[in-house]
Structures are given as structure tokens and as C-alpha cells.
Amino acid sequence: MKASALTSFEKIDDFWRGRFEAMASPCECLVACEDEKLANKLVLIAQQEAKRIEQKFSRYRADNIIYKINHAKGKVTTVDNETADLLDFAAQCYGLSEHRFDVTSGVLREAWQFDGSDNIPDQAKVATVLQRVGWPKVNWQRPALTLQDGMEIDLGGIGKEYAVDQAAKLMKQHAPDVNVLVNFGGDLVATGPRLDGKAWTVGVDDPSKTGQGTVGGIEIKKAAFATSGDARRFLLKDGLRYSHILDPLTGWPVEHAPRSVSVLANTCIEAGMMATFALLQGKNARQFLEEQDVVFWMVD
């Protein structure tokens, strides 16, 4: 697939920064090297990988494996290895989150439109849709997947973080000595320090004025950092803020979910999942995070 042009590519301090749009998010790669041509090539590799993953796993396309699975009308779909790996991972996450992280919960958006409005659905509507939610209803026997008609798989909760790790790995493989920081829509990983040996500084978004301010910053050399929250998507009714984080067990938004959770880990996917699991815990989010062996930031 042909990579389209970068939004920008420029030298900042001692590293190169390339920006592009992918997965409906602003993406940027920071490359710690002098060689402009190599830096450019590395950013293009990351862009290509982001586009590839988006194309393959987006539920908004009619030409990919997700579409095929979701439109099989109760028939079996045989999936490729990468999709199978992600489904295996999703199944593990379902267990680890005590059934709160569920890749079949996407159909709940038929009942919920998180547009900042006050459109709260009635319970009957939610209950009807909820019948088509639940990982245990899926018949997954690698590589064969069978969905009941009307159910859907959405790997959107995994895809972006997965793309970050994959892109970083491909860049590392192409130039083992060059450290990079890959940031896709706020989920990021750094493969090593900057040229001068110093850490990368990363700002943590302030969910009350998202994109405009930060609540703090961290320094990372070789680590991943991911943030989950509802800064951009929520409903407001009667002064109550309904988070876009839906509990697949009830079909309703998770109550008292923190506004945002950021987690530091070795891989972006691990950081992202941990942050998501925490949000799904609602008011127990902080307690959950404290029980884990992780460094985290939480905004209530």
C-alpha cells in the first residue's frame, strides 16, 4: 500500500518529528538520529503500519476482515493469523477484566450516541441490544470464528495501542540503533532515550480542557504510556455526565468512572488495556490501580 504524504516533517532540537493522520487521530513519530533520510523513512514505515492496521481492523470499512466477520450472518469465518492473535488477546482481556472488557460490546452504540447531548435511551432499548452482547456467545476456535447473527466484533479498543507497538517494532527492526517515540492519538511508546541520552518529556492531557492543557508531565526513556478516558465523548443529562465507557454486563455507562486514567508500562497495548480496565472499574478504579504493580495518573 502506498503511504500518503506526511502532514509535517521537521527537526526539533536533536530529533526529527514526522506527523500524519491515521485511525482518526493525530499521529506523530519522534526519531532520535541525525540522518534526515533515515528519519523520514522510519516515519513512513510507522505511517504505513498505522494505515495497514486501520484498513485491516477498522469497523467503518466494508473491505476488511472485521466487515466479513460482522456480516457473516451466523456463518463461520476463518480468520488470518494476525486477526486470530488479536482475538486470542481479546479473549484473554475478557477474562482478566472479569468480563468488563468485551469486544462484542460495540453494538451498544445502537442505543447510545455519545455526542455530548442528553439522548439517554430507555431501558427496554438497552435490554434488547444487550442480548447481542457477550464474548461467551461467540464461538471462537482458532482460526474459526462464528458470531450469532446481529452480533459484532470491534477491535477498536485494542487497535490503536497495537499499532503503536507494531510501528515501533518495525522502526526498530529497520534501524536497530535509532530510538524513536511513537505517539498515535496520545497512546505512545519510546524505544530508548534521545541522542543526548536524555528522556523524552510527555505531557498528560487535562481532560477538562482536552488538547489545550496538561495536568502534568512525565519523562520516559524506554517505556509506553497510554491514556483512556471520556474527554471527547460523553452524554450530559440532568447534570449527570454519562461516560462513553459502557459496561457490557449492564449495557449502561460505567458509573463514577474517572475522567481519565494514564498508565505506564513496557508496551503500549499493556498500558492501554490496564487504563481501560481501570475505567471499567468505575468508582473502584483507583483501588484497582493501586492493587496493580503499575505507575498511573488518574483524573476523577
Place this chain on the structure above:
Amino acid sequence: MKSIQKKLALASCTLLSHGLPNAAQAAEGEDWAVDGSLLHYAEEDRITVNKFIGTLVTNVSESDKVKVDLVYDTMSGSTPSGALDSAGSFATVSTPSGAGGFSASSGSTSIADFEDTRLGVSLDWEHTKKRVHRINYGSSISVEKDFTSFGVNTNYAQDTSSRIVTYSAGIAATFDSVRRSTGGTPEPFTEYGDGQSLDEGSRVTWDTIFGVTRVLNRRTLGQINFSTGLSEGYLTDPYKLISRTLNLSETHTYFEDRPSSRQRSSVYMSMAHTTRHDNVMHLSYRYYWDDWDIVSNTIDYRLKFRYEGGFFIEPHFRYYDQTAANFYMFSIPQETYQLSGFPEYASADYRLDQMEGTTVGINIGKTFPGKGKLRFRVEQIEWIYDNSLFDTNKALVVQLSYKKLFE
């Protein structure tokens, strides 16, 4: 809810480690790799081997990989034959530092000169099915003046759905034919120099291997293999001799004789661990036993330090010991001979003696991004034999390799 961090980390690591190869190929289009190396092996005053090794790996499709190996060796030097020199052998043995000794002078039977070349070619085809099943078919052929070998093998590996465990099983068959460079094989226990010769010897070897590899945590991989094999046919070495000493000045020397079957088994355990600073440690242990009563232990340890600039240094240490074969003897004891003639089997081959070997070496290399990888290896191996005429041996191994990837 208790901590799930370790499980999540492991699941993430598993997903990412397996997610790479195909995606990488798709993005990089890395189609083939060529690896060439020159190896020089020199034993002190003994065998010298110069080896060229070439490997070509190519992905013929997304799920099929073909590998061709080519080895060309030139071997020369001399090696202990197992015989004792006729005149005053024992006197010299007891005073190894004395003048004379067992130098490779002409006329000595305790040292056999040789010179040979070997050409070996092997072809492997690996097919990956649904990325969790891998099947490998291989064949090899090797030709020397006095030795021809042909082998076929197949291996099957399967990952569990979680990708944490890999099971593998393999089977191999090897067909060898052995002769002296002058043709034929000597009749066992005939006196050296009598020139009685039989047809060339042939043998078949069957090997099976079963293995389990497991991701222990995100930095550690463990492996355990069990293998067992059976060789049947001509297992004697047509060059090796064994002496019978009647008294200090009279020695008879005969061609050796070994059993016509050998059953071997081994258990191999290894662990690879990546440290927090990205250095990689390999530790392995192998326990081997066979029905010739040889039992051996091998411990191997490597620690790769990685530095900026794709540079690495890897010290290597190996220790090996083995017990002697039950028919190994320094010479045929005169008392036994007088009582009951030749033993059923007898060999004075130093390689069947009780021994210890240690290897100390270093491997250094540098990766050139997008170009290739240069490696240099130096090792020194020392053996100490318990009961052989030449009780020590020392070898130096030097190897230079370059691997190039093509897009």
C-alpha cells in the same frame, strides 16, 4: 480484584512477539538473506580444518521458506590412531616430558596422517500453516573420500492458542557409508599391515526428538527437549588401531572393533533471558547417555552485551565431560588375551575415553542498519583425557561471518 498486571503483560508480550514476522515482511519486503562465513579450526600439532559455510534463506511465499546450506571443508593433519608405538612405548608414556616421545614422525603408528576434503549440501523447506503450525522438511548430503552421508528429516511444531507454549516433534534418518581412503574396511582384530580388507561399511541412524518451549515471563524463554536415536551397521572407525603389548619391546597392533548398534538418548534444557539492560543470557544443560555406557554432561553459557551502534560482545563458556565407553581400553591386556583371546569389542579411540573439555571464547559483532551483520568469533577448546596415550588436546577456532539481507 487481585493484581492482573503480570498476566496482562504476558498476554501483551505474546501478542506482540507473534504479531511481528508477517507484518514485518509485508512492510519491509525482506526477501532473502545470505550468510557466508570462514572458519579455521586448528588443533595443536594435530588436525587443521578450514571451512567455508554459505547459507541462503529465501521466502518463496508468505508461508514458505527455503534454506540452502553449503559447506566446503579441507582437513589435514594427523590424529592419534589408538596404537602404541612398538619400541619402548611405555617408557615414553611414563616420562612424557622426555626427549623422543610420540611425535608425528614417519613410521609411527600411534599417529595417522590424513588429508581430505568434504562437500556438504543441505536443503530445508519450512511451511507455516495458520502461523501456529510449522512443518519442516530437510535433506542433506555430504561427501568425502572415505565417507558419504545422506540424510532426510522432518519436524513439526505447533504453538498453543495462547502462544505461550510450543510443542515440537521430529524424526530423522541418516544413511552413511564408510571406507578407508584406499578403499574397503579392515577386518577387525587383524594385525595392522596385513592388509585384509572387507567391503565398505554402511550404517543407518534413526533419530527422534520431542520438545516443549515455553514463555516463562516476558523476558524469559525456557525449552526442554528429549531425543533418542539408534544407529545400526558399521560403527567401527576403519582407521583406528589398538595395541597388545607383550612386553616392553614387543607390541602387536590390530584394527579396532565396535558393536554394530548404538542407542543414544539425551535431555536438553535451555533458558534464554533478556536482562533489564537488554543483554541476553543463554544457559543450557544437556545430559546424554548411550548403551556403550557413555554418559556426558554439557553446560553452555553465553551472555551477550549489547551496546550503542549495533555492537555486541558475547563471552562464551562451555564445559563438557563424559565417561568412557565400556569397550574402551588403553590397549588389549596381555593377561586377558592369553586367557580368552580378543575381547568382544575393543577400541583405543581417545574420543571414547573418559574426558573433560572446556571452551572459552568470545563472539563480537556489529549490525549495520539495513545492510547486514558482521560477526567474529574466537574460541579455545581444551580436552583432558583420562587414559589415552595423548592425554591432552587443544584447539583454536576462529570464524568470520557476514550476513546480508536483501529487500
